[in-house]
Structure formats: structure tokens, C-alpha cells
Amino acid sequence: MSENNFKAQPGRNVVVVGTQWGDEGKGKLVDWLTETAKGVVRFQGGHNAGHTLVINGVKTALHLIPSGIMRPEVKCYIGNGVVLSVTKLLEEIEGLEKAGVEVRSRLRISEACPLILPFHAAIDIAREAAKTRAGTEKIGTTGRGIGPAYEDKIARRALRVQDLKHPERFATKLRELLELHNHALTTYLGSADMQWDAALSPFIVDGKIQFEPVFEQAMAQAEQIKPMMADVSRELNEAHKAGANLLFEGAQGTLLDVDHGTYPFVTSSNCVAGNAAAGAGVGPGLLHYVLGITKAYCTRVGGGPFPTELEWEKEGTPGYHMATVGAERGTTTGRSRRCGWFDAALLKRSAQVNGLSGLCITKLDVLDGLTELKLCVGYELDGESIDLLPMGADEIARCVPVYETLPGWTETSVGATRYADLPANAQAYLRRIEEVTGVPIHVVSTSPDRDHTILVQHPYAA
Ligand code: GDP
Numbered sequence: 172m173s174e175n176n177f178k179a180q181p182g183r184n185v186v187v188v189g190t191q192w193g194d195e196g197k198g199k200l201v202d203w204l205t206e207t208a209k210g211v212v213r214f215q216g217g218h219n220a221g222h223t224l225v226i227n228g229v230k231t232a233l234h235l236i237p238s239g240i241m242r243p244e245v246k247c248y249i250g251n252g253v254v255l256s257v258t259k260l261l262e263e264i265e266g267l268e269k270a271g272v273e274v275r276s277r278l279r280i281s282e283a284c285p286l287i288l289p290f291h292a293a294i295d296i297a298r299e300a301a302k303t304r305a306g307t308e309k310i311g312t313t314g315r316g317i318g319p320a321y322e323d324k325i326a327r328r329a330l331r332v333q334d335l336k337h338p339e340r341f342a343t344k345l346r347e348l349l350e351l352h353n354h355a356l357t358t359y360l361g362s363a364d365m366q367w368d369a370a371l372s373p374f375i376v377d378g379k380i381q382f383e384p385v386f387e388q389a390m391a392q393a394e395q396i397k398p399m400m401a402d403v404s405r406e407l408n409e410a411h412k413a414g415a416n417l418l419f420e421g422a423q424g425t426l427l428d429v430d431h432g433t434y435p436f437v438t439s440s441n442c443v444a445g446n447a448a449a450g451a452g453v454g455p456g457l458l459h460y461v462l463g464i465t466k467a468y469c470t471r472v473g474g475g476p477f478p479t480e481l482e483w484e485k486e487g488t489p490g491y492h493m494a495t496v497g498a499e500r501g502t503t504t505g506r507s508r509r510c511g512w513f514d515a516a517l518l519k520r521s522a523q524v525n526g527l528s529g530l531c532i533t534k535l536d537v538l539d540g541l542t543e544l545k546l547c548v549g550y551e552l553d554g555e556s557i558d559l560l561p562m563g564a565d566e567i568a569r570c571v572p573v574y575e576t577l578p579g580w581t582e583t584s585v586g587a588t589r590y591a592d593l594p595a596n597a598q599a600y601l602r603r604i605e606e607v608t609g610v611p612i613h614v615v616s617t618s619p620d621r622d623h624t625i626l627v628q629h630p631y632a633a
Pocket residue numbers: 189193194195196197198199220221222223224225497502533534535536537616617618619620
């Protein structure tokens with residue numbers, strides 16, 4: 172960074188969002204940017220996220236804890252927009268502590284976060300199983316209970332982090348929730364005939380979630396997380412007033428956004444930049460710069476339309492190259508990620524709904540060795556040409572991509588840290604992405620490692 176004479180503007184904040192279907196490399200970039208940031212906040216999603224950091228060759232996978240945790244001087248916040256499984260949070264904290272990372276004194280959790288409890292995961296899994304039985308297309312959720320937890324929040328009946336401080340209130344609300352959800356589980360979702368994994372089976376008898384084990388576990392966990400409960404909105408606003416640089420860490424990606432994505436094949440939260448304000452408790456005026464993390468090709472895990480999808484299981488194909496060289500396997504569920512060509516029409520939709528200030532292109536190195544590259548610049552839909560991804564899964568599924576073909580490169584870009592060191596054809600590929608999408612590329616990532624990053628213009632620079 173120093174070679175660019177970079178100086179951070181005090182009080183300037185950056186939002187990091189995924190512009191495709193998630194897994195663009197947000198975690199790596201958040202970790203890299205926290206060399207400058209003093210605080211990192213997650214503002215939506217839950218432990219469906221899987222953000223991978225590689226520091227000096229050592230890999231860390233994070234699901235709930237913000238990707239600033241590997242820098243001891245950085246404070247981490249879980250904002251009110253996140254749905255929180257305390258069980259998973261404590262597991263993640265213990266994993267980091269075993270690796271020598273101090274977490275508890277640096278992590279602040281909003282008391283307003285809705286809780287994810289065992290019945291949310293059971294409903295999520297039972298619904299997907301019911302779809303399989305009915306022969307309808309599954310969403311391909313992570314099975315973590317994300318959707319059902321957001322449903323309880325919007326229905327104004329959720330148990331929240333603050334309820335953990337009030338056992339009687341917690342018990343009353345839990346009983347009401349169990350009555351409702353056990354009815355749905357047994358009557359509509361066939362839960363009594365299902366097999367449950369080791370994490371859920373201690374809570375379920377005859378397809379019904381039991382009050383006692385859920386309540387006892389929650390009360391025992393409450394003691395552990397009480398010291399981390401905080402008024403996150405207040406702390407972020409105070410940090411900002413003191414001149415700190417903050418980072419808002421998005422999870423999932425724009426095409427998984429519940430409003431702007433390929434609905435209904437989406438997650439249950441708003442993943443777009445605008446939600447960083449609502450999900451953290453700051454005003455929109457504090458979101459100064461939006462960095463769109465964008466893979467140099469496309470991937471998607473789970474069901475739903477994907478116009479530029481390639482054959483990715485057949486050896487010798489470009490899709491197989493992306494899947495294997497890019498190690499495209501989910502960080503959270505271990506599922507294979509579907510792979511396809513770069514989609515600039517999709518990116519235009521992302522740029523529009525996020526108000527992107529700049530792009531970070533990741534995994535450029537994965538394309539090394541492909542003889543030619545295709546870039547989707549628009550689609551044909553019902554005989555008409557369009558240049559912007561339509562909204563809605565049905566229309567997207569009918570889109571036929573229109574491609575430009577660009578030459579690939581044989582040289583390696585792995586680990587490059589200067590733009591000028593990239594192969595000429597790689598530079599031409601990046602230039603074409605900028606031209607077609609109209610968004611400038613400010614950062615390029617050339618390996619999983621923190622240090623293998625090319626800085627064109629720093630998001631925190633004045
Ligand atoms: P996130 O969910 O957006 O944080 O992304 P994930 O961590 O789920 O997936 C991105 C994967 O690509 C991780 O395994 C990263 O270590 C890896 N990665 C990130 N940037 C690069 C890059 O520039 N090159 C390569 N080869 N891998 C990268």
C-alpha cells in the first residue's frame with residue numbers, strides 16, 4: 172500500500188458487498204482492508220456465510236464473526252440485522268481462541284439480533300425435504316435456519332439476544348413459538364418421520380422440538396455472551412465521531428438479495444449496500460464508499476437460474492478448469508459451486524442496486540491458462556436484446572447470454588501485487604469489464620493470500 176502513498180481519510184467508511192451469488196472473496200478483502208479500518212461490522216445474514224482468510228499460508232474460515240478478527244487492534248461488531256445462533260457463535264469463538272486469537276474482549280453483539288434456535292434449522296431442513304418429496308425445485312438453502320429466523324423477526328415474534336437476559340420472558344416467548352412451529356413441523360412438514368443429525372436430535376422427540384433442552388441450553392449460553400452484548404448502533408456512531416474508519420462487511424451477494432436477487436432462489440435478507448445502515452444502526456450518510464467484490468468468472472451454490480453457467484463437471488472444459496483451479500467448494504456446506512463465464516449484464520444490475528463506487532476483481536489467477544474467455548455483455552430475451560439482468564427468476568432462466576470472446580493468457584498472474592505485472596491479455600480482460608459495466612476496478616486479487624492484492628485506488632483514500 173505504501174507504494175501508492177496511501178493516506179486514509181479520517182471518518183471515511185467502506186461497505187464491502189458481494190456483487191454475484193456470494194463467495195466472491197469478501198472475507199479476504201475485508202481482512203485486507205482492516206489494515207486501515209478500526210472496526211468491522213456484519214449487518215445481515217447469519218452463519219450461512221462462509222468467509223475464508225489466508226494469512227501467511229494459514230487458513231481461517233469465519234461464518235458469523237467479522238473478518239477483521241485476525242487483526243488484534245480491530246474491533247468487531249455483529250449488528251442488529253444479523254440473525255444469531257449463539258451455539259454457532261460460541262463454537263466459532265472457541266475455535267479462534269484455540270488458534271490463539273483473542274475474541275471476547277473485541278466482539279460486540281447487538282441486543283436486537285433475532286436468535287436462531289434449533290426449531291429454525293429443523294423447519295428449514297424439513298421444508299427442503301418436503302420439496303424433494305413433492306418433486307419441486309429446492310432452494311438449496313444451507314439448512315442453517317436463516318429463512319425461518321427472519322420470518323419470526325418480520326412477524327414480530329422473534330426471541331432476540333436481549334431476551335437472554337430475562338429468563339421468564341424468554342420462557343414465555345419460547346413456549347408460544349414452539350406451539351406454533353411444532354404444529355407446522357408435525358402437521359405440514361412430516362417431521363415425525365424424519366432423521367435428524369447429531370446437532371438437532373437432542374432437541375427433537377417425535378418430530379416436536381422440546382422446550383427444556385432449548386431453554387436450558389439458551390440460559391447456559393446467556394452467561395457467556397452477556398459480557399459481549401452492546402448497543403452497537405451507539406458504539407459505531409461514537410467511533411465514527413472519534414474519526415475511526417469503519418468497514419461494513421456484507422455476506423452473501425446481490426443476486427441472493429431477497430428483493431433484488433433471483434427470487435425465490437435467494438437468501439432471506441437484503442445483502443445490498445443500503446442495508447448496511449439499517450442492519451448496523453447508522454445513518455446512510457455514513458456509507459461513503461461501496462466496494463463490489465466480483466469474481467473474475469461466476470459461481471453459484473444452491474438452486475436457481477444462472478444464465479452463463481457452464482458444464483463444470485467434465486474434465487477438459489473451461490467450467491471444470493474454474494471449479495478445480497478455483498477450488499469451488501462451499502466454505503459452509505462443502506457443496507460444489509456451479510461455475511460459468513463472467514456476466515457483465517448481471518454486474519450492471521449489481522452496480523445499479525448497490526451504487527458501487529469501485530470493483531475488486533478476485534480470482535483473476537484462476538483464469539490463467541485458458542485459451543479464450545467469454546464475457547456476457549447482454550442477453551436475448553424473447554427475441555429482444557437486453558443489456559441488464561432482468562429481475563425475477565423466471566425471466567432470468569429464459570435469458571440467452573450474448574458473448575464477446577477475448578483471448579486468454581498463458582503467463583501466470585498468481586501472486587501478482589502490481590497491475591503492470593499482470594499478463595497483457597489479463598489487463599485487456601479487466602479493461603473490457605470496466606468498459607462494459609461502467610464501474611472502475613480499484614482492487615485486484617491474485618491468490619487467496621492476504622498479501623497477493625493489487626491496489627489501484629484505495630477505498631479509504633481521501
Ligand atoms: P466470501 O464468502 O465472499 O468471503 O468468499 P469465500 O471465502 O466463501 O470463497 C472465496 C474462496 O476463494 C476462498 O477459498 C478464498 O480463499 C479464495 N480466494 C479469494 N481471493 C482469491 C484469489 O484472488 N485467487 C484465488 N485463487 N483464490 C481466492
